[in-house]
Amino acid sequence: MNFDFHTHAKLSKKVDFSLPYFETMAKKAIECGLDGIALTEHFNTKNFREVYDTLDAHFPYENGYYNIHGLKVFPGMEVDILEVGHILCIGDLQDVRAMREQLNDYTKKGGFVPFAQLLEMRSQYEMLVIGAHPYRPSTPLKDLDPSLLRQLDAFDLNGKDLHTRGIEENTADVKSLGSALDKPVVGGSDTHHFMQYGAVYTILDETCNHVSELKEIVVNRRFSINVADDLHERVMEAIRLKEIEKRKVLEIVE
Template structure:
């Protein structure tokens, strides 16, 4: 079973959830060799709950994932933590909603949740917790205390970092940190637009239907990692397209405001 552990279903956390774009992402992921992904929108995205509601209203939930046209969609959130860094928290749908409700007082940069408190919360609900892009310039998760980092289930080998800094550099950093913490690392495309899906894959020997399945297979390292040779082209294309769409949305909103004021 081939999985991407870091996928966003919205172009930007300031924009609305687009079900058509989401379904295009699922189809593109399938065509590029993925069997499932973790949908982990930013926890303070303005339309995060709409993505959950859309899945709940339209698709069957089996194990701990939605089945979207034969494709497995696990849900979670990418959470900002105090003093820098992002953590992906993936769990059962009911538990994720409880966690999001708990995080409501922590949505602003001045009051992000402490790392230890988030870990306690994730462990309480048996969530899969992955340290996102630990060496990214503006989100230096690796600087967090080791006593917290080693409680993570895995680290994130991230497509965007590979694109910017090169596979050999990024993987060496992540692999070394993972070894020092005695935890594995998995892959995440960090996709906000479908073209980026399939650039990285974590390929499990077994099928994974529940959070426990994911955690156990990651812990036992029953997987291999695949990196697309077309990664740079796909990320560049995704970046250009995403920025173009965002500009068009902004222009459309401005035009609407102008019409109302006239």
């Protein structure tokens, strides 16, 4: 099962959720050879609840994932923490919704939830939690308390960072961190635009239908990672097209 652990449904936090845009994303993901994705939209994006409300109204939720034109879409969110870092939280729909409600008072910069508190929240649910882009200069998760980092399930080999930091350097750094903390490393494109799908993804040894199955495979390292030969071209084109489309959307809003 080809799976992307880090994806977004919107061009940016500031724009409204567009179902046609996301449907295009889903169809392109399938064209890129993906069987499933984790939808890890920013928890403090504009109208976060609208994303899942809209999906609920248009697509079946099948005991752990949405079936969107044949693509398995597992609910999740990307959460900012006070110490500076991003955590991917993937779980059952009702758990993602419930945990998001617990974060209502922590949506502003300077007032994000402390890392330890987020981990305590997570313990109330069956969730797969992944440290996102740990070597990104703006969110250097790698520098945080190792005792907290060890409570994560995995780290994210991120498509954007493979492009900006270099494939060999970023891969070596993230895998070294994972090794030091005895944590696996999974692949996620971090795409906001369909061109970035397939840049990096995870090949799971088995098909998964629920977050519990995803977590078992990740924790037991029954997977491999594929980095596309044209990763740089995919990411650069996604960035270029994202900015063009984002300007168009924001101009309409204004």
